Amino acid sequence: MTTLLVIAKEPLPGRVKTRLTPPFTPQEAARLAEAALADTLHAVAAAPATRRILVLDGTPGDWLPSGFEVLPQCAGGLDERLADAFAHCAGPALLIGMDTPQVTPELLTVDFTGCDAWFGPAQDGGFWALGLAAPDPALLRGVPMSTPKTGAVQRERLLAAGLRVRDLPRLRDVDTAADARAVAALAPHGRFAARLARCTPVGSR
DSSP: OOEEEEEEOOOOTTSSSSGGGTTTTTHHHHHHHHHHHHHHHHHHHSSSOOOOEEESSOOOOTTTTTTTTHHHHHESSSSHHHHHHHOOSOOOOOEOSSSSTOOOOTTTTOTTTOOSSSEEEEEEEEEEEEEEEEOGGGGTOOOOOOSHHHHHHHHHHHHHHOOOEEEOOOOOOOHHHHHHHHHHHSSSHHHHHHHHHHHHOTTTO
């Protein structure tokens, strides 16, 4: 089976989802981030896996389900932190972030038979998931992160290494208020949608 990794920040006001402020307050943005993280972790908890690891910048809270190992993120850029997350895995591993609360256990149930990598493109040009049958941190180091070309560069890196790549569905990250509304509509019964419904944008108060 596969190790499932979630890389995340502790949902603290002013440190997460800063592009949601405005229209939301830093406190509301943090609560939305916590709900997104909780939805993500519960999807991971329900998916088949050998290990479940939260690679965390910060301290775990009551939003963390049981059954997860918690490892601290290393220093450095996002490419270094993703690479280090894979360095903790000896066998097949799938890594996701905390920005896609619409993810389901079915999407996370990947089979590496006949392929070496799984790639989940994000609508903003990045990627929401990366799976490696034989984790190699070098496949991520040096990839420019948080750009419209990040996903394309990362996928090309996999192909250039001779890996057989299969694609997961394209998902939308929650970065802006428009993203939040769109993602909540895709998963209307989740924690994220419920939390968004309780938020009041600036100008509506």
